[in-house]
Amino acid sequence: EADIYQTPRYLVIGTGKKITLECSQTMGHDKMYWYQQDPGMELHLIHYSYGVNSTEKGDLSSESTVSRIRTEHFPLTLESARPSHTSQYLCASSEQGPYNEQFFGPGTRLTVL
Amino acid sequence: AQSVTQPDIHITVSEGASLELRCNYSYGATPYLFWYVQSPGQGLQLLLKYFSGDTLVQGIKGFEAEFKRSQSSFNLRKPSVHWSDAAEYFCAVATKAAGNKLTFGGGTRVLVKP
Incomplete structure (x- = not known):
């Protein structure tokens, strides 16, 4: 079944740790996105990719980094987690073309102590 | 730059009542x-x-929305709300000028009273 997956769903980690949030999609979409969402707030785009070896920063500045080595995989990494990184991170994907319907994963809720 | 406004942060509605969520956008x-x-x-x-x-656009779960160019609005409606409709609703826009990236509104939280 075509879908978009995120792991872990919940992560509690100490300050200074390196973390990687995984995102995979089985829909063959070229475009992938990472959003950050604080509780009760809107989504802010932090990274996007239009294909393999293509990554761009989004509208909201983030200390995280991303990579796109395979079409289906778009991991997000924080080299040194801080409490200010506590948030929900949502991954999405869409087809190429002007009609930008995005499909979202379930999200990763990150808490940095 | 494009922007989206959802004026209502919270809406409480009784089950079976109608629901309308407002969305206004700013773009030429x-x-x-x-x-x-x-x-x-x-x-x-x-x-x-x-x-x-x-x-007038029909969607899933019995929702519909109406685009009004003169008011720069795209309001969401449902004639009869079910308890399972309690959730957060986000309006979003995309434009070619912005590379078709989505810009989201702040969201409206809907609470459904029994």
């Missing part, structure tokens, strides 16, 4: 318009979208 041309729903602890699910043509 007609953007692509979307409504997403987010249940607690979940990702976003697309309810409906408007690209062109008929300004």
Whole structure:
């Protein structure tokens, strides 16, 4: 079944740790996105990719980094987690073309102590 | 730059009553318009979208939305709310000028009273 997956769903980690949030999609979409969402707030785009070896920063500045080595995989990494990184991170994907319907994963809720 | 405003942060509605959620956008041309729903602890699910043509759009779960160019609005409606409609609703826009990236409104939280 075509879908978009995120792991872990919940992560509690100490300050200074390196973390990687995984995102995979089985829909063959070229475009992938990472959003950050604080509780009760809107989504802010932090990274996007239009294909393999293509990554761009989004509208909201983030200390995280991303990579796109395979079409289906778009991991997000924080080299040194801080409490200010506590948030929900949502991954999405869409087809190429002007009609930008995005499909979202379930999200990763990150808490940095 | 494109922007989206959802004026209502919270709305409480009785089960069986009608629901209308407001969305206004700011952009010179007609953007692509979307409504997403987010249940607690979940990702976003697309309810409906408007690209062109008929300004009244039907979506899933009995929702519809009407695009009004003169008011720069894309309000979401449902004639009769069910308890399962309690969730956060986000309006979003995309434009070619912005590379078709989505810009989201602040969201409206809907509470359903029994």
